[in-house]
Amino acid sequence: MNVPLLDLKPQTKFFREKILTALTEVIDSTQYILGPVVQEFEQSVANYCGVDHGIGVSSGTDALLISLMALDIGPGDLVLTTPYTFFATMGSIMRVGARPVFVDIKPDSMNIDPQLVAMALEKDRQGDSKIKAIIPVHLFGQCADMSEMMTIANKYNIYVIEDAAQAIGSACPVAEKGETIWKKAGSMGDVGCFSFFPSKNLGGIGDGGMVTTNDEKLAERLRSFRNHGAKPKYYHSFIGGNFRLDPVQAAVLAVKLPYLNDWHKKRQENRNTYDKLFLEAGLTEAAIDLPSAVFASKPEAATKNHHIYNQYVIKTEKRDELRAFLLDNNVGCEVYYPLCLHQQECLRPYGYNKQSLPVAEKAAKQSLALPIYPELVYEQQQYVVAMISKFIQAG
Ligand SMILES: *Cc1c(COP(=O)(O)O)cnc(C)c1O
Numbered sequence: 001m002n003v004p005l006l007d008l009k010p011q012t013k014f015f016r017e018k019i020l021t022a023l024t025e026v027i028d029s030t031q032y033i034l035g036p037v038v039q040e041f042e043q044s045v046a047n048y049c050g051v052d053h054g055i056g057v058s059s060g061t062d063a064l065l066i067s068l069m070a071l072d073i074g075p076g077d078l079v080l081t082t083p084y085t086f087f088a089t090m091g092s093i094m095r096v097g098a099r100p101v102f103v104d105i106k107p108d109s110m111n112i113d114p115q116l117v118a119m120a121l122e123k124d125r126q127g128d129s130k131i132k133a134i135i136p137v138h139l140f141g142q143c144a145d146m147s148e149m150m151t152i153a154n155k156y157n158i159y160v161i162e163d164a165a166q167a168i169g170s171a172c173p174v175a176e177k178g179e180t181i182w183k184k185a186g187s188m189g190d191v192g193c194f195s196f197f198p199s200k201n202l203g204g205i206g207d208g209g210m211v212t213t214n215d216e217k218l219a220e221r222l223r224s225f226r227n228h229g230a231k232p233k234y235y236h237s238f239i240g241g242n243f244r245l246d247p248v249q250a251a252v253l254a255v256k257l258p259y260l261n262d263w264h265k266k267r268q269e270n271r272n273t274y275d276k277l278f279l280e281a282g283l284t285e286a287a288i289d290l291p292s293a294v295f296a297s298k299p300e301a302a303t304k305n306h307h308i309y310n311q312y313v314i315k316t317e318k319r320d321e322l323r324a325f326l327l328d329n330n331v332g333c334e335v336y337y338p339l340c341l342h343q344q345e346c347l348r349p350y351g352y353n354k355q356s357l358p359v360a361e362k363a364a365k366q367s368l369a370l371p372i373y374p375e376l377v378y379e380q381q382q383y384v385v386a387m388i389s390k391f392i393q394a395g
Helices: 009-029 036-049 060-070 087-095 114-126 146-156 216-225 247-280 300-304 319-328 345-350 358-366 378-393
Strands: 053-057 078-081 099-102 131-135 159-163 171-176 179-184 191-195 209-213 312-315 367-370
Touching: 009 036, 009 247, 036 053, 036 209, 036 247, 053 060, 053 216, 060 087, 060 159, 060 191, 060 209, 060 216, 078 087, 078 114, 087 099, 087 345, 114 131, 114 146, 131 146, 146 159, 146 171, 209 216, 247 312, 247 378, 319 367, 319 378, 358 367
Parallel strands: 078 099, 078 131, 131 159, 159 191
Antiparallel strands: 053 209, 171 179, 191 209, 312 367
16 A cells, blocks of 8 residues: 555646636736735635735745744844744744744644743843744644743733744634633734645645734735835835745635635544554554644534644654654655754854754654645555554564
């Protein structure tokens, strides 16, 4: 049996005609930069996420970049974030001339630890108060502890830029005015950053991204920043760039968006199937650390899509051996991420490698993502678990 980590072919086959029609419309319209197709898709994503504004951009990376630019974060500023995420989270901070401050993650969700965030801010405020923003990442499709994060952010008056690149449609409970309400990723911070990279739950046929916000002035600024800071045309009050979402991508993504919740549901069902199969195989936490969703046991969780499983990640001490064994047996798997950001070569001149972030470093050694895509069938999951079981029993 062959189980790829991700197979886009069934989805592509299903949408083939609809996508071709949508693309033909874009081609015939001759409106190739922004225009109504992009605008409509922006509004659809904003509605889906429960925010007022969506600003279509060229990628998730550029969503982060123009968010930092529009919030005036630059040289001399510090931005708190997690060391355990895709490179772009940190790369965009460096690219605007600011510097990241890394704090460790929680072992269960692998998301940034709010307690450590609070400690870092306390220390910063007793010193030279350089931390201007935090970028929490909703890793693998599960929201960071946003209730605590927002409380901390409000207390210390810093911006919150949600890196929701892996988490479109995920949600979490947030305490607001004495009530607990469920909020979607990208609707809690000052801005939310999304990616439509083909391997995300909502993926284009190339690069694309979106910034979401409830702040009308900021939305206007972001729109201007994605278009060289021009307003009106050829009059530039600040320096932006070309970060526009292509109507070709918007047209494809608009076809797919109505199916997104179904895909999330199928990914969640696949997660449940894994749980059941692992249990049946006797693979408990002693042998293999199964993904533990922070809110998984709560009854609301199932109905509220809290975790959209962009990735399903297990942890094991013999990760590299297991990975090799699975690949040998035609089971696709991948390490997200093998090296923490503070240990990256490009940050060496800044001395970040002297920092020790043990939880993140351990996660980088032990994490392994298994296939979880919506079209995965039961027999394939059975095969994945059988292979892991075989590997563990062989000792
Ligand atoms: C994918 C991803 C990005 C970058 O998105 P692109 O569209 O590939 O530029 C940023 N942050 C995280 C956490 C991601 O997973």
